[in-house]
Amino acid sequence: MIDLPRHNANFCAEHLQEFCRRQMLKAIDDFEMLARGDRVIVAVSGGKDSLAVWDMLVEVGYEADGLYVGLGIGEYSDASGGYARRFAEGRGLRLTTIDLRDEYGYDVPTAARATRRVPCSACGLSKRHLFDRAARDGGYDAVVTGHSLDDEAAVLFGNTLRWDIEYLARQLPVLPATNGFPRKVKPLVRLTERETAAWCLVRGIDYQVEECPIAAGNRHLGYKEALNSIEKRSPGSKAAFYLGFIDRVAPLLAGATVAAAGGLSACDVCGAPTTGTTCAFCRLVKTAAAHEPVPVELVVHSRKGR
Numbered sequence: 001m002i003d004l005p006r007h008n009a010n011f012c013a014e015h016l017q018e019f020c021r022r023q024m025l026k027a028i029d030d031f032e033m034l035a036r037g038d039r040v041i042v043a044v045s046g047g048k049d050s051l052a053v054w055d056m057l058v059e060v061g062y063e064a065d066g067l068y069v070g071l072g073i074g075e076y077s078d079a080s081g082g083y084a085r086r087f088a089e090g091r092g093l094r095l096t097t098i099d100l101r102d103e104y105g106y107d108v109p110t111a112a113r114a115t116r117r118v119p120c121s122a123c124g125l126s127k128r129h130l131f132d133r134a135a136r137d138g139g140y141d142a143v144v145t146g147h148s149l150d151d152e153a154a155v156l157f158g159n160t161l162r163w164d165i166e167y168l169a170r171q172l173p174v175l176p177a178t179n180g181f182p183r184k185v186k187p188l189v190r191l192t193e194r195e196t197a198a199w200c201l202v203r204g205i206d207y208q209v210e211e212c213p214i215a216a217g218n219r220h221l222g223y224k225e226a227l228n229s230i231e232k233r234s235p236g237s238k239a240a241f242y243l244g245f246i247d248r249v250a251p252l253l254a255g256a257t258v259a260a261a262g263g264l265s266a267c268d269v270c271g272a273p274t275t276g277t278t279c280a281f282c283r284l285v286k287t288a289a290a291h292e293p294v295p296v297e298l299v300v301h302s303r304k305g306r
């Protein structure tokens with residue numbers, strides 16, 4: 001039996017799966033994320049959330065392929081790629097792998113050092129660009145990510161602490177396709193990490209348990225811990241916080257984002273939509289690939305020293 005305090009209930013394996021499927025389908029319906037027959041590409045990290053959402057989507061009948069991006073974060077990336085590959089092979093699913101070092105001549109630690117960006121910023125930019133491009137090139141209807149209720153509540157918490165209206169206005173479970181960028185959807189926003197871990201357990205899915213070593217001590221994890229401690233005392237707080245925001249506050253913020261509409265042209269290197277001449281990804285590649293490789297330990301060590 002699996003105990004889910006926020007529902008004040010214990011679930012057997014069968015009912016746990018039914019519960020997770022229902023929550024995912026409710027999110028898809030409520031937020032009009034996907035239509036029946038949509039082809040989607042899942043951003044796969046090898047962790048529980050992305051493998052769970054891929055598994056659930058296939059199980060309920062969506063045509064879903066996976067894309068794994070090898071970030072070059074030492075052993076963590078090697079192991080994560082292995083989990084993604086074994087999952088796909090075991091189920092006969094199509095997984096595309098892009099290795100940043102092999103295909104673009106850099107990795108995340110090197111990009112962070114070369115551009116003097118925080119590693120997560122270089123990492124996020126690389127992943128967004130490659131997922132968008134894969135969706136465009138492959139004719140997929142949407143990019144799916146495994147963001148859970150814990151992720152979304154933690155991001156909301158951080159954005160609220162800073163009253164970052166621009167980010168708050170964009171923190172939606174579905175972003176429509178616009179200006180050459182594909183639709184992006186987060187079907188797991190009604191499920192916690194504990195619930196997706198339980199899904200993986202009952203479905204026999206092996207996943208990367210380790211956190212990315214670069215994440216250690218970052219603000220996002222701090223927000224998660226703070227919310228976990230509130231949730232422990234008051235089960236259901238996380239869902240009330242995030243889903244209440246989406247229901248009652250997000251509509252009030254609609255229009256508060258700076259419209260990225262007009263003025264986009266094709267990147268002169270890769271053809272992706274961009275506001276400048278060369279897109280941010282191609283500029284990153286140029287700088288990072290020219291830098292000598294930086295071992296992940298150096299980046300982790302320097303972040304701990306802050």
Ligand code: SF4
Pocket residue numbers: 071108119120121123124212213214215
């Ligand atoms: Fe990338 Fe690691 Fe940062 Fe996640 S925590 S965005 S995997 S560098």
